[in-house]
Amino acid sequence: MLRACPHHGFTELTQIDTFYIGLNENDQDSLNAAAGGNLLSKTTKEALNITENKSKVRYSRNKSNVSRMNTNSRESSSKMDERIDKLADQISTLVEIVSKKVVTPATVKAVEESCVTCGGAHAY
Template sequence: MRTRNSYFPNNSNVTIPRRRNKGRAPNIVEPELRTIVAPMAERTMEELLRAPTEGYGEAIVLPEINADHFEIKTNLLQLVQANPFYGRESENPHAHINSFKRITSTLRFRNVPNDVIKLMMFPYSLEGAAKTWYEKEPPNSILTWEDLVTKFVNQFFPPSKTTHLKNEISRFTQKFKETFSEAWERFKELLRACPHHGFTELTQVDTFYNGLNKNEQDSLNAAAGGNLLSKTTREALNIIENKSKVRYSRNRSNVSRMNATSSKTDERIDKLADQLSTLVEIVSKKVSHSRSG
């Protein structure tokens, strides 16, 4: 029968560890690891620098450019920034888009579509409320130039404004004491203020003609040799433009004649004043001479 000591040699210095009582061993529970995110105000600078950056990307997604050594020069950006759009009530986003397109249409880079250039440069043309609007747009939400124009126009030229201006155009009426030239310029200004009005040139001519007073309608019909609305759209527009220019040139001629007449009158008054001054001086000398004698 093997004894306990037979496992070890005689005079062994091995210390036999005391046998542990498994029944009394404590149950050790590993602590659950949780990530506690402190509020932004309570985070340290180091934590903020390590904060995730998801959701802070650009709104515009630029397509890949298969061109070598392509970059937008600083002077081109400055050209775009020279006339920025602020998003004010008095500003017209359509006018800004047209101006921006005129500038960027002159830029040509090999293997770089013009729409890509416009997408890259457009954010640099915004300031104030317009820049804030763009920075708040969701990341990767603008994929094409059409997307950008649609969002930009809807933000700063809402449908309600479009409806108002279209009503102003369709209800156009010549004002009291408003000349033909003034009425035509006001009508064209309404069209420019809402370039997406949708009215054809034929509708524009018809609307303007019917908004004039009876005398101006008769004058247009006489210039057309009959009924203005029986002419082609292009012929009718030419007649309206010519009538506007003739009236304007006549008014300007009248003003020029009035200014010329006024100038001649002033010259006569100046000559009479000089003559009177000379006469007074001669009389003064004679009186002085007679007294001294």
């Protein structure tokens, strides 16, 4: 990650510190567990190695999930496409039905206050 982004003159230690502080608690805990304690108590080189290794593990997990999803046969994939097309058609039909049934509300005559005793235009 540090190699992909310009560091704008910040030291690696400052970058690690800023990166760590920006993480949510779960990700901080994960890095701390990988570090065998607080990541920020490690040397800059150790912290960089831990962060690098942790990102490789997460990347490889995500990559394997993608490959598992791509193991579908073409036939299965085309069936899925057919289902999606059918659902899209159903949604379009429902949108048309709802748009035709939208009713504009009737105008309501304002209630005017009137006196119960004399019928005048003032409160009771």
